[in-house]
Amino acid sequence: MMAEGRxxxxxxxxxxxxxxxxxxxxxxxxYTEQARADGMTVLITGATSGLGFALATEFAKRGARAIMACxxxxxxxxxxxxxxxxxxxxxxxxLDLSDLGSIHRFxxxxxxDKITIDICILNAATTLPKSRKTxxxxxxxxxxxxxxxxxxxxxxxxxxxxxxxxxxxxxxxxSVGKTPPRIIFISxxxxxxxxSIDYDEFGRYFDYGVxxxxxxxxxxxxxxxxxxxxxxxRINPDRVSVxxxxxxxxxxxxxxxxxxxWLLRMIxxxxxxxVFKSPAKAARPVxxxxxxPDYAGTTGEYLHMFNPKKMDPKVYDPEAGxxxxxxxxxxxxxxxxxxxxxxxxxx
Ligand SMILES: NC(=O)c1ccc[n+]([C@@H]2O[C@H](COP(=O)([O-])OP(=O)(O)OC[C@H]3O[C@@H](n4cnc5c(N)ncnc54)[C@H](OP(=O)(O)O)[C@@H]3O)[C@@H](O)[C@H]2O)c1
Numbered sequence: 001m002m003a004e005g006r007x008x009x010x011x012x013x014x015x016x017x018x019x020x021x022x023x024x025x026x027x028x029x030x031y032t033e034q035a036r037a038d039g040m041t042v043l044i045t046g047a048t049s050g051l052g053f054a055l056a057t058e059f060a061k062r063g064a065r066a067i068m069a070c071x072x073x074x075x076x077x078x079x080x081x082x083x084x085x086x087x088x089x090x091x092x093x094x095l096d097l098s099d100l101g102s103i104h105r106f107x108x109x110x111x112x113d114k115i116t117i118d119i120c121i122l123n124a125a126t127t128l129p130k131s132r133k134t135x136x137x138x139x140x141x142x143x144x145x146x147x148x149x150x151x152x153x154x155x156x157x158x159x160x161x162x163x164x165x166x167x168x169x170x171x172x173x174x175s176v177g178k179t180p181p182r183i184i185f186i187s188x189x190x191x192x193x194x195x196s197i198d199y200d201e202f203g204r205y206f207d208y209g210v211x212x213x214x215x216x217x218x219x220x221x222x223x224x225x226x227x228x229x230x231x232x233x234r235i236n237p238d239r240v241s242v243x244x245x246x247x248x249x250x251x252x253x254x255x256x257x258x259x260x261x262w263l264l265r266m267i268x269x270x271x272x273x274x275v276f277k278s279p280a281k282a283a284r285p286v287x288x289x290x291x292x293p294d295y296a297g298t299t300g301e302y303l304h305m306f307n308p309k310k311m312d313p314k315v316y317d318p319e320a321g322x323x324x325x326x327x328x329x330x331x332x333x334x335x336x337x338x339x340x341x342x343x344x345x346x347x
Contacts, residue, residue, distance in 0.1 A: 003219045005190065005214070005217060023305075025305055030288060030306075031306070040059075044123055051186065060089060064118075097148035122149050125145045139205050147332070149227070158341065165180040185246045186249065192312045202331070229315055230321030233347075234325075245299065249282040250305040252277055254272075
């Protein structure tokens with residue numbers, strides 16, 4: 001059976017966002033412009049446009065050192081973030097998630113500069129109108145939207161760029177001390193209802209067109225979410241040393257359809273402009289999840305905008321998580337010459 005996401009039609013997928021736009025936002029009053037990020041280092045992937053750009057601006061404004069991991073618009077996007085935030089604690093680093101070597105070099109540069117990340121926002125994703133092959137032979141959406149995040153999180157943890165919080169029994173019953181670092185996966189509620197992970201086509205390249213591309217977008221989010229929960233299981237076996245949470249920002253008026261054929265792009269951009277949220281507004285629940293004490297020391301939580309929610313039940317299945325982990329590692333062993341530098345998390 002071929003894996004299928006919730007949608008195969010891009011217009012239907014976009015219109016589904018309209019309902020979200022008008023839905024009640026349970027935790028919205030917990031969001032505050034006053035929450036500060038002074039002294040924190042925040043890494044945001046895909047920070048050149050849309051949600052990622054808005055997040056970089058917001059964290060810089062709140063006092064964080066913002067590291068924008070990007071494959072384009074260097075240094076213009078960083079200069080714009082500096083101007084908009086009024087902060088010069090903004091830096092851009094090159095990261096192309098469709099190139100495994102680039103992920104290794106990116107992490108090496110962070111290690112070289114002795115950077116420790118407090119908040120890591122895995123935001124970058126791509127939607128393509130059809131299949132496209134990466135230099136390592138995979139489908140680009142599979143690599144960028146899923147597998148690259150496996151490599152990146154593994155290397156950040158392995159190299160202590162993200163440092164799991166050590167257990168300190170003397171702080172057991174006190175609120176003293178730092179909270180664990182936070183990893184936030186930017187997902188999409190469209191993952192709900194995608195089919196189970198299909199291992200026959202896992203990582204295999206084949207040609208497809210626009211409807212399979214739309215379907216794959218939501219299916220790869222299901223795969224990503226399943227990985228995030230498995231990562232949390234492995235890194236937090238009996239207490240939370242790294243918070244690993246997920247969020248769908250809801251419909252965002254971003255550049256996500258920039259590669260669509262022009263007529264479709266015009267139609268989608270029309271819908272986006274009229275009813276979707278601005279990236280700055282869509283960034284709010286992400287900032288809330290990243291900075292609020294409500295999510296300190298939590299793991300495996302999911303927000304759909306400001307609404308706490310369960311993800312698709314398949315995401316929480318430990319057997320599915322274990323199998324996904326093993327198959328991802330087998331594939332990476334084959335395709336990534338840097339595989340030997342990975343961390344082996346016990347299951
Ligand atoms: N827009 C929505 O309605 C919506 C809804 C739910 C969830 N989301 C999620 O929100 C997140 C942000 O998307 P967005 O809507 O803000 O879209 P966007 O404006 O297209 O931003 C996507 C970012 O990802 C980067 N990116 C793409 N391929 C990359 C690669 N190979 N290496 C490094 N960076 C790469 C892009 O960089 P370039 O500028 O170089 O292309 C861009 O900075 C995504 O995870 C998306 O799935 C969006």
